[in-house]
Amino acid sequence: MNKKYDQGDSPRQAMHGRVGRGRMFMATPPQKAKNIKKTFLHLLHYLGPHSFPLLIVFAISICGTIFNILAPKILGSATTILFEGVMKRLGGLPAVIDFNRIGQILLLLVFIYLFSEAFSYLGQFIMAGVVQKIVFRMREETYAKLSHLPLKFFDGHTHGEILSRVINDMDLIGSTLDQSLTHLISAIVTVSGVLVMMLLISPIMTLVALVTLPLSYLVTAKIAGYSQKRFAEQQRVLGRLNGHIEETYGGHIIVKSFGNEDKAIRHFKKINDKLYDTNWRAQFVSGIIMPLLGFINNISYVLICIIGAVFVVQGKIVIGDLQAFIQYSKNFREPIVQFANIANIIQSTLAAAERVFELLDEEEERTDDEQSLVEFAPRGDISFQKVTFGYSAETTLMKDLDICIEAGQTVAVVGPTGAGKTTLVNLLMRFYEIDGGKITIDGVDIRHIERGTLRSLFGMVLQDTWLFQGTIRDNIAYGKEGATDEEIKRAAGAAHADHFIGTLPGGYNTILNEEASNISQGQKQLITIARAILADPAILILDEATSSVDTRTELLIQKAMARLMKGRTSFVIAHRLSTIRDADIILVMDEGAVVEKGTNSELLSLDGFYAALYQSRFDAGGSYHEAG
């Protein structure tokens, strides 16, 4: 009857395999939800459809707990019968122990235990199913929601942050619903039920049992608070250490080439020593909570034994009741001590749920009008009419911008940093809404074209290529649903990608790994071109930058791009002067804003930003002549 879990996990949580999550005392202070009520109601909304199975689980859990509460008392009565028989014999009376009666009691107990544990498992079985369904649905809704959010959202949140909501927060919600909820219910029932039983046996002994309770609470609160501080400190140092490790490993080549390994190791040692210091303290402090509680429990146990024994001697209670009482006092303390912890877990869970719901409540992209064009096959005339745009109210990147592009023309986007391309993509594809004016394609305002249709008009070949984990075939076929092998190969051929694909061990079935690091940057670009060719868009957005691409591949890319651009309206992020010079319109962009526009000769005669840029390019070669 002396149960203790020194590691801090209750056995159920430990058995559940979520080791470390259900710690009795959360090491770090829980995060709190900002609006508990709202989050809670929102969460209830997800539980709603499952209210029937949930009710069953609650009922089962309550029944199981009640059985558990009755069992010690019943077992105690068997002991009492034995004891009384023995006492009578000691007193010299010819007593027969009533084994019939004991047998009946024990048989009853067998059933109670069987039912109680069967109920316990059944409840868990049902609950696990319900929880999986809820979390599955929430996760799916969250992910689906992502595809309705404007790009603004993605640009404003880090990937890690969003990822954490879809994965980690969801897991936390799941495990809390799964464990802490039923735990909480059974804890409440246990505490009240056991209290009644204890009072029934002996009010005085109950008082004794309760005396040490505040002490337990004090220890828990004090030490847990202290330990949380220690852990917070440890986390801080650990963060510093991790930062240093990431930096040093990430910059391995620099550390090596500067011969600074020793310096890095010295610095590491300094933080590592500090970590050791906070680490063992945190470990130690958190490790003594349970034994201390155990100690207090034992004090209470001993007190109960003494007083109980005296009472038995005085005939105030029977021995079976003493036995039962000892068991009750254990059962009673356990959930009480756990309340604090469950409260913490629930708090963190609500905070996690709130983060998820915040995401679900994010404003979506404006929905397409009913009358939006779904079928649209434009020639490719594009015009900007008095377009005004800025990412925030303070910074206006373009004001009353007018551009007129005829189908098939080439627009060169020029600028020192190339920061304009993202903005251009954002506006043309309606990832961001413009603040004023309108953009039209073949005279149709792009806001009147269904988004999917609009976006499929464009082909993008950008330098920061995006390929996903999968075969090369799938990556090319991404441009066109249901593309045949024949089409894929033809597109790869037109993109001059077929040759290198042929040399790969798996050919078209080669699987690109997570970072697609198993093929070169140039090869990635060729695949993106093939993807664009297969998609056959009316308008192109191309990036000429090939700084990390070798000359031969670059030639191939150039050829492939030239073929792709033929007859299509193209926006080219231009780096080659020939492209710039031959372009029908040049947009000079600086930090996202259009600073000048016109043809090469127009812009040169302006003698402004473009002219300076143009000159520096020639001068760059010239000045080097002299220096070298």
Added chain:
Amino acid sequence: MIKLLRFLKPFKIHLAASFILVVIRALAELYLPSLSADMVNIGIINGDIGYIKLIGLRMLLITATGICAFILAGYLSSRAAAGLARHLRQEVFAHVESFSLREFDRFGTASLVNRTTNDITHLQNFVIFALRMMVMAPILTVGCLILAYVRDAMLTLILVAVTPILFAAIKLIIGKGLPLFRTLQSRLDRLNLIVREGLMGVRVIRAFNRDAYENKRFKEANFEYASLGLRVNRIMGAMTPLITLIMNLTIIAIVWFGGIRIDNGLVNVGDLLALIQYAMQVMFSFIAISRIFLIIPRATASAWRINEIFDTIPEIKDPPQQGREQPIGNLEGYIEFRNVTFSYPEAENPVLRNISFRAVPGETTAIIGSTGSGKSTLVHLMLRLYDVSSGSITVDGVDIRQLPLQTLRRIIGFVPQRTLLFSGTVRDNICYGREDASEKDIVRAARVAQIAGFVAEMDNGYDSAIAQEGKNVSGGQKQRLAIARALLKKVPIYIFDDSFSALDYATEARLRTALLREMADSAIFIISQRASTVRNADRIIVLDEGRIAGMGNHAELMSACHVYREIVASQQAGGETA
């Protein structure tokens, strides 16, 4: 795992003491039910209240001893485990620092970071757990059985009979559940991957209007994860009810058979109560032991991953003392490659073949070629980040393998292709290669690198903070800071590996002019893919698929080397004809 336990050696005394203390604690735990049995057998039955109080006092003392022992043990084991972790981290970090790029690439940065941090934490947790539970649980189990045997051998048989049943039940459930855990983890990874890809490719996905497809992909992965999670939960959820049931039935059996034995006068009531308590102890020990099954595989995997690091012997080491060439006064920077051939491990074809050339101080050597042609590899060999497969590289006539690594790397100023800054101040970053640099030198290096103006505009000048990975400065600024960092070293050899790519043309031109003026006495290597960047070098080496396709100045190569002409022609399309 055993191999790593050698790191616990310094804590031998801690461990031994902690072990003894845990044993004391276990004995105290075990003694309590005995005392309470005496209380019933002697105290209650005889109605001796004085005896009851005496025993009660004794129980309090015992439990106090137990708790003291345990807290002390906790203190010792915390220190030992944390000490182990500290030691391991230190060793792993230092060992990783000794890796050449070859070993480093084999693991990858992310994996190495994980091994240095998380894996070691897993091991630490394991050690703490082992010290507290793995010692305690078996002692308690055995102790309970022994004490129970002393009380009554026959009733102990019940416990002995139940033990294997409990064990089998735990093994059955964990045996079913554990393999599923691993699959579950990999499904979670897959879910993660899909979300991450969706986030990174959000523009492309929308441009191709493939949201529905991505959602379907996610839904499948989500379903697979959820349904397996359900199975795992349902299997593992059976554990506690099953164990509790077995133990409760055992207690019933003890009461029944105990009753019979009491009836026959073989056992006291107090003994029966003690036996019940022992049975409970055994049950909780078993629950604790079952956790070992969950923790050991994880710790073993971690240990294995850490050992993999220790088992990796860096190939590039300092030459042994006796083999070293005489300490070099001042290396001047004459470099020669003689028939250098190099292959990456497990690669079929060499990256570089038969490379031979010489470079002297005061001259600029440019290297041009396509991406796979081996340009960066060539300079990495110069820095001995890799060792040549055959042939040799000499500095001032000394094979670089005969030079201490520090000496070699101290005479080379290197600006890598991928610019890396460290968190710290601008000054820390510039001084990375020479901590004792004077303010004047720092400013001068910054000025030459064309970054002085930018730094002056920053809030705290040279003491302004640079975020991790230099996230708060632009690509061009990073490159220029990296150049300043290399310049400050004032060395006979400089290597610029495609170091001007993020600069606009005007800045690049100014920078190059300043550099050449500043480093007139050094041997300079410039790697580039731009013909305009290399054309004025004293010597241009044209690399093509790992071979030297041509070497000479611009004019010579234009007439003699078709690869070079091709490169120039391809870029002239936008250059001079424009």
